[in-house]
Amino acid sequence: xxDAALNKPALSNPGSSQRRPQTGFNFVRFKKITQVGIKxxxxxxxxxxxxxxxxxxxxxxxxxxxxxxxxxxxxxxxxFRDLGASNILLKxxxxxxxxxxxxxxxxxxxxxxYGLTTADIxxxxxxxxxxxxxIASRIVKKNVWNLGYSxxxxxxxxxxxxxxxxxxxxxSGRFFSETEVRDHGNVVVLSDEVANALFPIDxxxxxxxxxxxxxxxxxxxxxxxxxxxxxxxxxxxxNSASTRIFIPFTSSKSRFGETTTRQTAGGMERETVQLHxxxxxxxxxxAVIEIGxxxxxxxxxxxxxxxxxxxxxxxxxxxxxxxxxxDQIVAGAIAGISLLVGGxxxxxxxxxxxxxxxxxxxxxxxxxxxxxxxxxxxxxxAVILSGVGGLIGVVLGIIIPFVISAVWGMTTIVxxxxxxxxxxxxxxxxxxxGIYPSMRAADMDPVEALRHx
Numbered sequence: 001x002x003d004a005a006l007n008k009p010a011l012s013n014p015g016s017s018q019r020r021p022q023t024g025f026n027f028v029r030f031k032k033i034t035q036v037g038i039k040x041x042x043x044x045x046x047x048x049x050x051x052x053x054x055x056x057x058x059x060x061x062x063x064x065x066x067x068x069x070x071x072x073x074x075x076x077x078x079x080f081r082d083l084g085a086s087n088i089l090l091k092x093x094x095x096x097x098x099x100x101x102x103x104x105x106x107x108x109x110x111x112x113x114y115g116l117t118t119a120d121i122x123x124x125x126x127x128x129x130x131x132x133x134x135i136a137s138r139i140v141k142k143n144v145w146n147l148g149y150s151x152x153x154x155x156x157x158x159x160x161x162x163x164x165x166x167x168x169x170x171x172s173g174r175f176f177s178e179t180e181v182r183d184h185g186n187v188v189v190l191s192d193e194v195a196n197a198l199f200p201i202d203x204x205x206x207x208x209x210x211x212x213x214x215x216x217x218x219x220x221x222x223x224x225x226x227x228x229x230x231x232x233x234x235x236x237x238x239n240s241a242s243t244r245i246f247i248p249f250t251s252s253k254s255r256f257g258e259t260t261t262r263q264t265a266g267g268m269e270r271e272t273v274q275l276h277x278x279x280x281x282x283x284x285x286x287a288v289i290e291i292g293x294x295x296x297x298x299x300x301x302x303x304x305x306x307x308x309x310x311x312x313x314x315x316x317x318x319x320x321x322x323x324x325x326x327d328q329i330v331a332g333a334i335a336g337i338s339l340l341v342g343g344x345x346x347x348x349x350x351x352x353x354x355x356x357x358x359x360x361x362x363x364x365x366x367x368x369x370x371x372x373x374x375x376x377x378x379x380x381x382a383v384i385l386s387g388v389g390g391l392i393g394v395v396l397g398i399i400i401p402f403v404i405s406a407v408w409g410m411t412t413i414v415x416x417x418x419x420x421x422x423x424x425x426x427x428x429x430x431x432x433x434g435i436y437p438s439m440r441a442a443d444m445d446p447v448e449a450l451r452h453x
Contacts, residue, residue, distance in 0.1 A: 054342030059393025073324030157252020173220030362449025382434025390426030
């Protein structure tokens, strides 16, 4: 062989044993570490199951409590929405000092005068721009009759657009018309409860009921869901809005007058109230709260006593939303304690596992396993435990609210965010509470670990 051949550089052999060190993520290695972790969990089945149970309970509790809280919040907020976010409600309220003085009187009862007046409504209309409509109502307690059936009901004299202002719906028939209001028509719309009480068998539409000495033709029936017990303490009204019936405002004023007489524990009592309720409709929802404050100032100047109440559903709705957020935070925090306990259980089981597998860790280190391999293995085991517990908890957390709704009739709402949040927290707990046991395992001296019995 000549010198040129000896000096010629050798060609690289594709099959040469010399290989570049691998860098980056090694999927095959990760897969093997995962298999070892799963095998270790499976070999201690009962202990792993009990550990997972803490995460399951925590995740299910978080989702279920948030669902119940969300449902309660929705119901509360819906009541305020039904009152109308662009409405302001004014109500006549008997002052306490007026009621006390009337109870101390002797002789014929004197009429107690209080509450809202038509002059108040005119002043509010003329002083405040942006008011689109005012729906005034009078409420009188009366016995309503149909042959041998009777019920004590609130007879509400109001305007044609009252149902739309309160989001009430008709089950059948219609509401009275502008013509019937103008003509003081003897027409009536019954609530569902009153209709069932007076007409347990027959269809009420087209039939008549008797109030005092007058007969009224039934033109419509309201849906039962349309009535809320929220804020129904108007003067002359009972606490149950479901016993209301509706007649034209003009008919109420001409038939019953402004002064009513009722029996009390101390005798007879006479009251003069022009308006029991008024709904102020605003064209700009953003100005509702400010206009409510202006109306309060107007009524303060016009009334010596506080014989009125003002409700702004939009302000109440915002308060309800803030309260709901606080309730959800509290509910989530309480349920999160269960997740914390589950995380402590995972750390406990992982520390016990590290102690039991000390010799195994030493052998693996002696065979070339690096610290990061040991850390990865124990972290994978912790994440698997918390992940499986999280998935089972999510399933239970979605089922439990449906069971609560079916058994107890409560409104529950599972938002998409609740399961995602609960599962994410459970997975994070697996990582957080698995770090310390993993680091402790990786920091073991291989020689000392091999000597462990």
